[in-house]
Amino acid sequence: MKELKMFIDGRFIEHESGKWIKVLNPSTEEVISLMPDGTVEDAKRAIDAAEKAQGQWERTPSIERAAYLTKIAAGIRKREKELTDIIVREGGKTQGLANVEVLFTADYIYMAGWARRYEGEIIPSDRPRESIFLFKKAIGVTTGILPWNFPFFLVARKAAPALITGNTIVVKPSQLTPENAYVFAQIVEEVGLPAGVFNLVNGRGSVIGHELAANPKVGMVSLTGSVSAGQQTMAAAAPNITKVSLELGGKAPAIVMEDADIDLAVKSIIASRVINTGQVCNCAERVYVDKKIKDIFMEKLVAGMKQVKVGNPNEIADLDMGPLIEANALAAMEQKVEKAVRQGAKLLCGGHRIGTKGYFFEPTVLDCATQEMDIIREETFGPILPIVEYTDIDDAIAWANDCEYGLTSSVYTQNLDYAFKIMRSLKFGETYINRENFEAMQGFHAGWRKSGIGGADGKHGLEEYLQTHVVYIETKE
Numbered sequence: 001m002k003e004l005k006m007f008i009d010g011r012f013i014e015h016e017s018g019k020w021i022k023v024l025n026p027s028t029e030e031v032i033s034l035m036p037d038g039t040v041e042d043a044k045r046a047i048d049a050a051e052k053a054q055g056q057w058e059r060t061p062s063i064e065r066a067a068y069l070t071k072i073a074a075g076i077r078k079r080e081k082e083l084t085d086i087i088v089r090e091g092g093k094t095q096g097l098a099n100v101e102v103l104f105t106a107d108y109i110y111m112a113g114w115a116r117r118y119e120g121e122i123i124p125s126d127r128p129r130e131s132i133f134l135f136k137k138a139i140g141v142t143t144g145i146l147p148w149n150f151p152f153f154l155v156a157r158k159a160a161p162a163l164i165t166g167n168t169i170v171v172k173p174s175q176l177t178p179e180n181a182y183v184f185a186q187i188v189e190e191v192g193l194p195a196g197v198f199n200l201v202n203g204r205g206s207v208i209g210h211e212l213a214a215n216p217k218v219g220m221v222s223l224t225g226s227v228s229a230g231q232q233t234m235a236a237a238a239p240n241i242t243k244v245s246l247e248l249g250g251k252a253p254a255i256v257m258e259d260a261d262i263d264l265a266v267k268s269i270i271a272s273r274v275i276n277t278g279q280v281c282n283c284a285e286r287v288y289v290d291k292k293i294k295d296i297f298m299e300k301l302v303a304g305m306k307q308v309k310v311g312n313p314n315e316i317a318d319l320d321m322g323p324l325i326e327a328n329a330l331a332a333m334e335q336k337v338e339k340a341v342r343q344g345a346k347l348l349c350g351g352h353r354i355g356t357k358g359y360f361f362e363p364t365v366l367d368c369a370t371q372e373m374d375i376i377r378e379e380t381f382g383p384i385l386p387i388v389e390y391t392d393i394d395d396a397i398a399w400a401n402d403c404e405y406g407l408t409s410s411v412y413t414q415n416l417d418y419a420f421k422i423m424r425s426l427k428f429g430e431t432y433i434n435r436e437n438f439e440a441m442q443g444f445h446a447g448w449r450k451s452g453i454g455g456a457d458g459k460h461g462l463e464e465y466l467q468t469h470v471v472y473i474e475t476k477e
Helices: 040-059 062-078 080-091 095-114 151-164 179-191 205-214 227-240 262-278 291-306 327-342 393-401 416-425 458-463
Strands: 006-008 011-013 020-024 031-036 121-123 130-138 141-145 168-172 198-200 220-224 243-247 252-256 284-290 346-349 364-367 384-390 408-412 430-433 466-474
Touching (some): 006 040, 040 168, 040 198, 040 205, 080 151, 080 179, 151 168, 151 220, 151 458, 205 220, 205 227, 220 227, 227 243, 252 262, 252 393, 284 393, 291 346, 291 384, 327 346, 327 384, 384 393
Parallel strands (some): 141 220, 168 198, 408 430
Antiparallel strands (some): 006 011, 020 031, 121 130
């Protein structure tokens, strides 16, 4: 049985408390490794190490910091197969998606390219002998609390912009998927990143996560997770007024108009619903389809969902879906379908567990959904797709916006005027038009309302890890 270690102050440390958390393979329900059940003292030790290293790291020229990131990306590519297998085993991802995550993570460390590009400003002064300079500086010690659905990519999404801008970081992986982060730490050690710049602490969110948000030495905490986890993080950070960056839940609407390319819409919506077994915050979670095309749309959609290949990704390479992440998620899907049908939805396909071993669930379509149903209002995070019929596009827009979340949305139409009208009207951080829901690393992934605070990716994501220092200089001449 593999026993994972924490990585603090440049070295892997032996687990001292003697308490472990079992890591399961969601496809087989077998225990595959043991993760340290870390303590508050472990988190404090990592934060102290990050604080000690931060000053020298910030003084290191940014191009030298970039060189370390480039080496980390190369190290990831060298261990592509190993990392792919780990993500499949502990997270239940299909082999194809796991491999995409590994390579996307290596590519994401393109943040190294910002070493010579992020910059301050010179601001005109109202005084004749004054100059005003705006400097962009590191925040200091940052912390990253990771989810289980894209665990490896999220290490880089938080660490790469933090490190290139001169911050240090302490990362806590999910207790469901910790092994991939352990390998990331091994790569960090191999490339010789200075001690304390990157630290990895394992444990429970209520213990480690709380300390990473509440510790007064932390300048910024970034969390990707549920709304409740975000609320707890904000509460822990509040006494110190610590900066908080949150990517939380989503309930993405897809609007399919009368003139839509139906085959494209069906293909894209299915891809956006079953990717990672529907466990993605920007997945299409509800569909509003024009009554005029609903019959043909539904016929193609149900046929497509029935053709989705589900199986054990540890054994089968060519799959569309693996298992859900844990038993609680499987039980939640069964309860959501049961409640939706009880509230008046019509089950067209799926709706049940597959087999008796592993957390597999059928791709599911629910027709006759209405705006008041829980299946429309609450985040699903699984392969269940409810359909709402509309006759007036203004109603569809209003229903799409009638949601406590505001992360992603999508529209299918061949009418440019309608595309722009809907784009201007939707209250979401992202809108995809005539394509599946999946963001670009050079964009900006940020939600409205309860979907989060701040954002990630691209120039604006980099600036999350910077603070401003304005200097006024007045001379005699």
